[in-house]
Amino acid sequence: ITCALEDQLSFSLRPAYKNYYELVTVSTLDREETAQYLLVITVADSGSPLLTTTQTFTVDISDVNDNAPVFNQTSYTMYVRENNIPAVLVGAVSAVDSDAGPNAKVIYSLGPVYAAERDLCSCISVNSENGHVFVLRSLDYEQVRQLEVLVSATDGGSPPLSTNVTVRLLVVDENDNAPVVLHPAQDSSPPSSEVVPASSEVGDLVTKVVAVDADSGQNSWLSFHLLRATDPGLFAVGTQNGEVRLRRPVTERDAMKQKLEVLVRDNGRPPLSATAVLSVLFLNGLSQEHLPQQEVAVQDEDSSLTIYLIISLVFVSLLFLTSVSAFVACKVCKGKELKGGHVLYGTGNLQSSLADGAAAGTLPHAYCYEINLTTGSGNSEFKFLRPILPSLAFN
Missing domain, CATH: 2.60.40.60 (Cadherins)
Structure with missing residues (x-):
């Protein structure tokens, strides 16, 4: 066989x-x-x-645990709107194990995270049986814009095999922030005034409203609209840039002080808005009584300070020129005296004065001193001469 x-x-x-x-x-x-x-x-x-x-x-053929779980994507990106309800489902991960029986059973869990990210990542949870991902608490786009966590898929073999995948959670912005006006400042009382010449022409820039929105995307796009004004026909507001310009020339019948309210609105759904209040003061050879009291005081103080500075500068300049002139004159005079060898005291003068002193009985001895100054080296020569008069005995 x-x-x-x-x-x-x-x-x-x-x-x-x-x-x-x-x-x-x-x-x-x-x-x-x-x-x-x-x-x-x-x-x-x-x-x-x-x-x-x-x-x-x-x-x-019987199975051995020789295959780790494999995710159906290399990475996952999920989205959640800010201000979400707690425990909202945002997506799911899925992995398969090509082994059989207990070796193919997959269990999902969150991978380890850094200590600095532990508080943020603690708001994400994954179902161990089906891989559903939940956000456990409400998120704020202005504080947290994205999160990244590792999700592990582990089989039931012995020893168990596992695979990790990155799950990126992006927070979608909601229009939950109203615009904030930066200029002109809205917290000053009374509000500051923009001073503009009354001779300004049509289209000249009067002021500009500056505002920001903490949201992003279309929710942060701002538009500007003239809400009300003392004379609405006098001003035009740029819808995109917030520039306030003259629509027509200023006339004598127009109030010199105009009050405007500009509406700043974002592009969210629903839109949120803020109001900017500003005042415009036209000047054209007006007396100081037409200016607000604070502006007059500031202008007076600036003018006084300018005058004091000019006077101080002139005085310091004159003092400096006088000092320099005196110094130069002294140097010239000393130079001439040294060059001519001038004798400070002559012998004839000393004799007459000493004789008078001797007759008066004030000097026991009479001497003549001669000092000669020479130019060049700066050294002086001092001579001691013999007595001019004999010693006299006084009673």
Whole structure:
């Protein structure tokens, strides 16, 4: 009797004992590629004619945990609107394991995060059975715009195998912030005035309203509209830039002080708005009594300060020029005296004065001193002369 295995590369028959044969593997088997094999074995005798019998066998390949779970995406991006309700479902992750039985059971969990991100990431939760992702608390776009967490998929094998994937949660902005007016300042009382010449022409810039919106995208697009004014026909407001310009020339019949209210509105749904209140003061050779009291005081103070500064500057300049002139004159005079060898005290003068002193009995001895100054080296020569008059005895 002979046994033969038909058309099979993974298995072979090996004689064992007499009419017994062993079915053995020829190559490594992978259950994930082929989980079941159908083997056809033919048995033949040695007679003539040859008689055969055919038998079909089924071989099932058992599973081992040799495959980790695989996510259906390399990364996930999910969106949640700010001011969301707690525990809102924002998406799901999905992973499959090509193993079988307990080895293919996938359990989802959040991966480790850094300590600095732990508080923020604690608001995200994932269902361990189906991979649904929830946001546990309300988020504010102006504080948190996106979060990133790692989600792990672990199988039930021994030892277990796992795979991580990044889930990026983007917070979608809602129009929950009204515009804020930066200029002109709205917290001053009384409101500051924009001073404009009354001779300004049509289209000249009067002032500009500056505002910001903390939202983003279309929710932060601002438009400006003239809400009311002392004379609405006098001003025009730029819808996109907030520039307030003259629509027509200023006439004598127009009030010199105009009050305007500009509406600042965003592009959200529903739109939010703020109001900017400003005043415009036209000047054209007017007396100071037409100005507000505060502006008059400021202008007077500025004028006085300017005058004091001019006077101080002139005085310091004159003092400096006088000092320099005096210094130069002294130097010139001293130079001439040194050059001529001038004798400070002559002998004739000393004799007459000493004689008078001797007659008066005020000096016991009379001496003559001569000081000669020379130019060049700066050194002086002092001479001691003999007495001019003999010693006199006084009673």
